Amino acid sequence: MHLLETRDLTHIYRGDVHALEGVNFTAERKSRIAVIGPNGAGKSTLFKHFNGILKPTSGEVLVRGEPITKENVREVRKFVGIVFQNPDDQIFSPTVEQDIAFGPINLGLDEATVAHRVEEALHLLGIEELRERVPHHLSGGEKKRVAIAGILAMEPQVLVLDEPTAGLDPQGVADLVAFVNRLPEEYGMTVVFSTHHLDLVAEMADYIYVMDKGRVVGSGTVEEVFTRPELLTQTRLDVPPIPKLIRSLRENGVAIDMAYTYEDAKKSFLDAYARRA
Numbered sequence: 001m002h003l004l005e006t007r008d009l010t011h012i013y014r015g016d017v018h019a020l021e022g023v024n025f026t027a028e029r030k031s032r033i034a035v036i037g038p039n040g041a042g043k044s045t046l047f048k049h050f051n052g053i054l055k056p057t058s059g060e061v062l063v064r065g066e067p068i069t070k071e072n073v074r075e076v077r078k079f080v081g082i083v084f085q086n087p088d089d090q091i092f093s094p095t096v097e098q099d100i101a102f103g104p105i106n107l108g109l110d111e112a113t114v115a116h117r118v119e120e121a122l123h124l125l126g127i128e129e130l131r132e133r134v135p136h137h138l139s140g141g142e143k144k145r146v147a148i149a150g151i152l153a154m155e156p157q158v159l160v161l162d163e164p165t166a167g168l169d170p171q172g173v174a175d176l177v178a179f180v181n182r183l184p185e186e187y188g189m190t191v192v193f194s195t196h197h198l199d200l201v202a203e204m205a206d207y208i209y210v211m212d213k214g215r216v217v218g219s220g221t222v223e224e225v226f227t228r229p230e231l232l233t234q235t236r237l238d239v240p241p242i243p244k245l246i247r248s249l250r251e252n253g254v255a256i257d258m259a260y261t262y263e264d265a266k267k268s269f270l271d272a273y274a275r276r277a
């Protein structure tokens, strides 16, 4: 049984827009999964099926092996939390603190538990100093953190992030990467995210789904996907700079180990340099 699964999932929007066509997707506990693909590939539509926001035109979505039904959709939404692309869709309370408390209160938790969860979420996202602020007056990046904190406070087992780094400054991106990477190990969570920043994928994911025109056109480990440049270019994507540069050096006779993350690349370069010396 998979933690989350779609089987032959097809979604046709009104107007005969075929947004998903026969998508098979699985996620396991503690996995870090990137969904990549050009604009309009169907990433957000897929995510909206993960907790029953959208209903399949055909096919199935299974959460812990169970199809999503009217009866279990509340439970499913506790289990799978989604942070949308645009934080304005998700933020509506008068203060940040109240906004983060909204989800836990809705789950029917007692006051002390709600307060505790709000504190934890503020702390995890590093936004304690924003607690009294009016969400709508925050910057884009600050809003994004508040939106993530609001979902996190519901303690989902699966955290789905639709383009989490869009609009963040470089330090914000680095903080987000570090934050996401703590969740599987420290909290046993599964993280599924979409991004157009392919250089972040190796830093934040173990497994990749490549989507194009509503279909999954490739999937595999970071290594499996990034060693298929044709798959990426045919979907208007590209191999990120680190593996691209190292591949090119290898093709030019440089003895250097392949790497996908910044830290691994640094090690590869230092090793290659040491071997020469």
Ligand SMILES: Nc1ncnc2c1ncn2[C@@H]1O[C@H](COP(=O)(O)OP(=O)(O)OP(=O)(O)O)[C@@H](O)[C@H]1O
Pocket (backbone or CB within 6 Å): 013, 014, 015, 017, 018, 019, 037, 038, 039, 040, 041, 042, 043, 044, 045, 046
């Ligand atoms: N509510 C809707 N009604 C009709 N068509 C829609 C609706 N939402 C999305 N679509 C269409 O479905 C297709 C998939 O859109 P989706 O937002 O899932 O793509 P995406 O991969 O998330 O794109 P992006 O990278 O631009 O965020 C697109 O052709 C889009 O125009």
